[in-house]
Amino acid sequence: MTLTCETRLPPARQNTQLRFAFYRDGRIVQDFSINDIYEVYNVQLEHSGKYSCEVETTDGRVRKRSAERLLQIEGAAIRPAVTFSPDYKKIFTAESITMTCDGGSTVGGGPIYIWYKDYSPVHNGKSYTIQRAGTSDSGSYRCQTSTGEISDPAGLDVSNGWVILQTPLYVYEGDDINITCHQHLIFPGGQTRFYKDNRVIRGWTDNAEYYIGRVDGTTAGTYRCQKEVDHDLLQYLHDDDEATVSVEELLTTPTITVTPQPVLQKDNMTLTCEKRLPPARQNTQLRFAFYREGWIVQNFSINDIYEVYNVQLEHSGKYSCEVETTDGRLRKRSGERLLQIKDRINNIGYTRQNVARLILFACVLITTGLLIF
Incomplete structure (x- = not known):
């Protein structure tokens, strides 16, 4: 403020x-x-x-x-986000999952949470746990706070099959993720093979997890796994499942704003590096840097503003800002904004001229009135 x-x-x-x-x-x-x-x-x-x-x-x-x-x-109304624990969009029947409503308003004693499944209320409270899930628990879940803010839908799929491919609920650029080829616990599993867009990305191994690593735009696609599962009296058979991984933008390209407008010589000027984070990642730690004519004027720090006191004409130039995650995995830079510092004296001179014209015009009117009289 x-x-x-x-x-x-x-x-x-x-x-x-x-x-x-x-x-x-x-x-x-x-x-x-x-x-x-x-x-x-x-x-x-x-x-x-x-x-x-x-x-x-x-x-x-x-x-x-x-x-x-x-x-x-006032307490800010923060749009909530649904998170899952464990962090999988798909689980087997008889397994449990806990959903948490992250975020909300700081007004008063805190928000009240209401949970919806397919638009019907099902629970009150910050967390909602489903014990021994059934296929009927599959659906779209949202949470709403007492301020009226409602989360985006989070889809849960409860399967009674032999094998499921488990992926995180949210995948953002810069994340490190694993996907898991999971067989029903009542059946022993054998080796696993992974595909992406119908191409083998890892052959048969005993490891049921596939480490994708740091996520970028090329990570998105349709993944599939095959797994050997012992069906009681039958020998090992190959069962498979697939899942689509979409990569969401963590950071929007920042924009740089300036106050006051216009900026006059000897003003105090504040530049702000504005950015947006998705509701599920509002607590992401960020650092900011500022540039003039491509040269850094304020190095990376948690401060998203750059201040110049007693601005002079030489502070004019093209300004930009850059934002990065504190681990350095993701960095984005704003476009340049041309900032022209105006000469306060010239502006005043222009005002004096207007005043002089107004006085002269008034004198002419008075003189004309006297002549007519």
């Missing part, structure tokens, strides 16, 4: 040196300094209150205080 103490000086005194202070509920939160902004990172509900600011000349001869402004911090 950024609070700005705005003031105006007459054209003849634009170079007057000023200092600013900020208050909440009458108590000082930022003492007098040349900084006309007050920033709060990771805002909490307790930051609510009546805010005001005070400005004074550096010699202390003149001081003025703003009116109070009530600022009410």
Whole structure:
């Protein structure tokens, strides 16, 4: 959160040196300094209150205080996401699975969760466990919080077959994933073979898991596994199952925003690197960097803003930002944004000219009126 103490000086005194202070509920939160902004990172509900600011000349001869402004911090309505444990979209009958509703609002004492299966309510609570699942438990599950936010659907498939290919519920770019060729526990299993898009990617081995590794766009496809399963009195037979793996975008391409608009010489300027994360990965840790004309001006850190105080004309240029996951596996860069710092004096001169024209026009009207009279 950024609070700005705005003031105006007459054209003849634009170079007057000023200092600013900020208050909440009458108590000082930022003492007098040349900084006309007050920033709060990771805002909490307790930051609510009546805010005001005070400005004074550096010699202390003149001081003025703003009116109070009530600022009410509200709990953000965060779209929830359904997660599974174990993290598989498909399970066998008689197995158990726990679904969790991650996210929600911070308003009041916390959200209330309602679970839906195929649009019908089935459970209340943050988690929903299905013990000894049956095929009737297959379906599309969503959770909704008391704020009205509802998750995307999460599909669960409960199988009574011999073999299932288990894949994670969500797969995002940069993930490390395994897929598992799983036989029903009441039958012993033998060797396993894996396919992708009908091509063998690993021949017969005793390992029922296939490690895909770091995910990118080429990971998406239809996977299939074959497995030897002992059907009681029968010899080993080859049963198979397939699953489609879709790769979702973890990070959107960031955009860079600038305040204030326009930026005038001697302003304090803030650039923000804006990005979006999917609901299921809202807690992904990110780092940000900023560039001007391709040269780095703020190295990677958890800070998604870049600030320049007392901006000068030479700060003009093409700005961009870059965001990466803290493990460095995924990195994306914004487009460049041309930022032209405007000369405050010229803007004032232009205003003076307008005022002079207005006065001259008024004089002409008065003179014309007198002549007519």
